[in-house]
Amino acid sequence: MNKIVELLLMLCLLPLLRNVGCDVFERQALADISHSLDDLEEVEEMLAWKREEQILQSTRLPNNVIPLHYDLRLEVDLQEFVVLGRVTVTVRCQVPTSYILLHASDKLEIVGGDSQPILQGQDGDASPTIISWSLHSENDFLLLKLDGELTKDGVYNLKIHFRNVLSDHQFGLYRSSYINKNKQKRYLVTTHFEPTGARKAFPCFDEPALKATFKVTLIHQAEYQAMSNMPVERSVKREDGWVKDHFMTSPKMATYLFAFVVSDLTSVGLKTRSGIEINVSARPSAIAEGKGAYSLGISEKILTYFGDYLGVSYPLPKLDLAAIPDFPMGGMENWGLIMFEETALLYDAEAPSAKAKQKVSHVVSHELAHMWFGDLVTMKWWDGIWLNEGITSYFERLGADFAEPDLKVLDLLTCEVRAAMEKDSLASSRPVYQPVHRTSEIGELFDDITYLKGASLMRMLHHSVGENIFRKAFQNYLQNNAYSSTIQEQLWEEFTQALAQDGQSDLNVKSMMDTWTLQMGYPVVTFTRDYSSGKMDVTQQHFLKDASASSNVPDSKFGGQRFSHYLDTKVIDLEGAGTEDWILGNVEQVGFYRVNYDTKNWRLLINHLRSDRFQDIPAVNRGTLVDDALNLASASMLDITVALDLSQYLVRERSHVAWELAKSALGYISDILSSGTDVYKKWQDYMVHLITLFYNDVSWTDEELTFQEEMGQVVAVDIACENGQHDCVARAKALFARWMDTNDNSHIPERLKKTVYCTAIEYGGKAQWEFGWQRYQQGDTTEQLYLLSALACTKDMDILKMYLEKSKDKSQIRQQYAADVIQGIADKKAGKSVAWEFFVDNWEDFYFKSFNENGALPSIVEKIPQHFCTDKDLENLLLFTKDRDLGTAARTFQQAVESTQANIRWRQNNLDKVQKWLEEKTLST
Known part of the structure; x- marks a missing residue:
């Protein structure tokens, strides 16, 4: 090569070499690398190494090849707990390439030797050869290097043999077990692949948009049966006594939706x-x-x-x-x-049990709705997971309401959505649509913002456009995108088109919904009346639980956290409303926002709620008035004495929906007051005052009740016992004592067991706890969950510490329920500090190790510090989170810090006011 050309080429390569890294550049000075052609080849090798490094550091697959079909063969051994597998992936080349990158966990053993990965052209066509393969743990990549390039639009078969050892981690491919009626331990193999677990079971292109068909063969011992996504096409019994089940080919689907079970x-x-x-x-x-x-x-x-x-x-x-x-x-x-x-x-x-029936109907309906939203049509990437979960969480209610209309599940949605509003009132919240840059961030998205705020936004949209448009838009969305993947703009376009066809071309659904999905938070809408003119100003502002945190809120492209233009500042003519008539906003709570009023209107509402005509206001709104008022007081937007005055009406309330909403807001005050204040007993007395008439009305009957009656009984008894109402505690203790005497609990109504067990153990001693623990070991799953919660109610610190230690032992408490143990203890006044200390001591070796990967860690972290409200609590939390890998719970810890700061400010601003108000009410009583 001409020396001048060579030198010019080297000068052109210098910027690229600098990108390789200073250490490489410094090792090879310009004078050294311009000598010869050999040096140029070394430069090319370095550049190739840099390109490979960039490929492996990416979160996403390059899509230079995409999967078309998986032929998967798995031999499952339930004695040795080993799975031997072979997958043949049919791929199509999108861009000419000399490598294939797909997913495989480094825990997956890729078989080499005679069974090493091979690539073949479809129908025997020529193809490059795999010259090397390597696993890279950071992003679970399997990199296959080829000795030539794949041809654009060429179709190839990639065959890989692998081996997997079954674990108990409840993510990916894992084993489960149970004890049968003969006291034998029976094992089964099952899967849980969402979001990134499929790569732990077999090499695959593990991204939601990379859909392919699946042809599965499962080989297993004859004493078990196999299930997968599709029916068994044919089953063959082998001479060795094993069975080979061939399943029908599936439609195109994402890898995280592939599943199988081998069990009895x-x-x-x-x-x-x-x-x-x-x-x-x-x-x-x-x-x-x-x-x-x-x-x-x-x-x-x-x-x-x-x-x-x-x-x-x-x-x-x-x-x-x-x-x-x-x-x-x-x-x-x-x-x-x-x-x-x-x-x-x-x-x-x-x-x-109404609660048990409600749970089953909801979860079954939710998962069935996913057969359309998530399975038939899937989000393109995890940043759009709300298109799966938020939409499904709303349709879940429609399905459950159809199957069980007496449950009135849409009323209950408001109660559940309040959990999302609580989280979304923090400056550390996030938008419904949240970009995902690292795999570890995916797990953070399976939270109340995705599920409950997403469901509420769907409900709000449903009421905005009407039934016909709502239904038509979703029908078109599913029909036009079946077996494919989407982004939210495609859904908004279907709504806009459906409205236009109906003659409503002035509404752009994308513009409306972007303000709710692309920015965090929600508004408080304030109604300020001019009683002399009969007009009312309506304004909106971003609601934050802690007003002092507003400076930390990210800038919004929608104009200072401005939400839907329907909530923009406007003046409304109240058309003759009298000066003593009250105004109510957000009727039936179909909008995802809070409502504030001028002081006089609050007083008008309070007076009406105290009258015999209080039921003129819908039950949902009666509950949300209490919830809004107390939360507005927390945010220094309403004097807390106004909110407390409003809560007094509850003495006449009999709706379980209204009580559930009020209970949550009142419970927040209870939690803060229980942490080292002298006001707590007075507050409990006030709660007993509010609930006693309702409690007396519903009594402890075990007769069959309607769903609404039963739910009312449950909430009344629960609040009464929780606040130490004498009759409630005495009855619970007596029922539990009878169980201990007779070894028969059939006299305890199923719907009241959780409260009875907790109350008896809280006010009992070691004997009650040990009896509960023995029955836990012997009970079925439902009974175990009642007792698991109740055992956390003891006030004995030594027992609580022992119980937490037991929760780490899978032979005593199933791993999935270990979270319930520490959450239950943290939720009680006596257990807050014990739970935190145990959590800190066992963070690395137990909680992070067991729950980070399967997505359960954020919910655990959310519950444990939820009652922190002192400077010492905040100090402990900040110390723990400093310079520590917090995994999928990083945002949850950030929210815990902010919530603790807000709780501290609440005490500073409101504790004296609450104490004075309670003393005045006691004196007036």
Whole structure:
């Protein structure tokens, strides 16, 4: 090569060499690298190394090749707990490339030697050869280097053999177990792949938009049966006694929705009028006791309802719903094979409970809605997970309401949404649509903002556009994007088009909804009346629980946290409303915002709630008035004495919905006052005053009640016992004592067991706790969960420490319930400090290790410091979070710090006022 050309080439390469890194550049001075062609080849090698480094540091796959089909063969050994696998992925080349990058966990053993990965052209066409492969743990990448380039649009088969050892981690491919009626331990193999667990089971292109078809073969011991997304096409018994099940080919779907189970679960089933086979599977004893019948019946109703409502029939030939003994969440929407935590699928009609029925109907409906939202149409990337979960969380209520209209689930949605409003009132909140830059950030998105705020926004949109437009837009969205992936703009466009076809071309749904999904928070809408003119100013501003945190809120492109223009400043003519007439905003609470009023209107509302006509105001709004008033007081937007005056009306309230909403807001005050204040006993007396008449009305009857009556009884008894009402505590202790004497708890109504157990153990001693622990070890799953919660109620510090130690032992408490133990203890006045100390001491070796990867860590972290409200609490929290890897709970810890700061300011601003108000009310009484 001409020396001048060579030198010019080297000068052109200098900027690239600088990007490789100073250490490389300094090792090779310009004088050294301009010598010869050999040096140029070394430069090219360095540049290739730099390109490879950039590829491996990326969070996303390059999509130079995409998957079309998986042929997956898995041999599952439930004695050795080993899975031997082979996957052949058919891929198409999008861009000519000399490498293939896909996902595989470094815990997955890629088999080499004679079974090392090979690449073949489809139909025997020529293809490059794989010259090396390597696993990279940071992003779970498997890099395959080729000796040549793949051809654009060329189709190739990539075959990889692998080996997997089964663990108990409840993420990816794992084992579960249960004890059967013969006291034998029975194992099963199951999966949980959302969001990034499929790569832990087999090499794959593990991103939601990279959909492909699946052809699966499962080989297992003959004593077990296998289930997967599709029905078994044929089953062959081998000479060695093992069985090979060949499953039908699936439609195109994302890897996180692929699933299988190998177990000895049994099932109960039916066939719908359209020919869909539905089966509910669980432990044999649960099915024999009829606990699968309820979910089977409502599944048929809800599946048919969604198919009719959405204009797209359920597309698979069968649907399995499986209760898994060890499962980290309520349910998981694997297409055609939905997995559930046992109490989310199984219902015991012999021990009826409105709460239990509500839970099963909600979770089943949620997962069935996913068959359309998430499975048929999937978000392109995890930043749009709310398109799966938020939409589904709203449709879940529509489906459950259809199956169980007496539950009035849309009223209850308001109660649940308040949890999202609490989190979204922090400056450390996030938008519904949240960019994802690292894999570790995905787990943060499975929170109340995604699920509950997303559901509330769907409800708000539904009421804004009306039933016909809402239904038509979603039908078009699903039909136009079936078996594909979307972003939220595609959904908004369907709504805008549906409105335009209806002659409403002035409404741009994207412009309206972007203000709710692309920025954090929500507004407080203030109604300020001019009583002389009969007009009212309506203004909006971003609501923050702690007003002093406003300077930390990120700038919004929508104009200072401005939300929908429907809430913009305007003047409304009240059209003859009298000066003594009250005004009520956000009727039935269909909007995701709080409402404030001028002081006189608050007083008018208070006076009306104290009158015999208080039911003129809908029950949902009666509850939200208490909730809004107390939260506005926390934010220094309303004097807390006004909010407390309003709460007095509750003495006449009998709606469980109103009480559930009020209970949450009043409970916040209770939690803060319980942390080292002298006011706490007076506050408990006030709560007893509010609830006693309701408590007396519903009594302790174990007779069959309507759903609404039963829920009212549960909330009244719970509040009374929680605040030490004498009769409630005495009755609970007596019922528990009778159980201890007779070894029979059939006299305790199922719906009241949780309260009875907790109260008796709280006011009891070591004997009550040990009896509860013994019954926990012997009970079924539902009974165990009642007791698990109740055992945290003891005030004995030594017992609480022992209980926390037990929660680490999987042989005593299932791992998925270990979180419930520490959360339950942290929720009690006596246990707050014990729970925190144990959490800190066991963070690395237990909580982070066990719950970070499967997505459960944020919910644990959220609960443990929720009652922190002192300077010492804040100091401990800041010390713990400093310079520490917080994993998927990083944002949750940030929110815990902000909540603690807000709680401290609440005490500073309101403690004396609350004490004075309570003393005055006591004196007046």
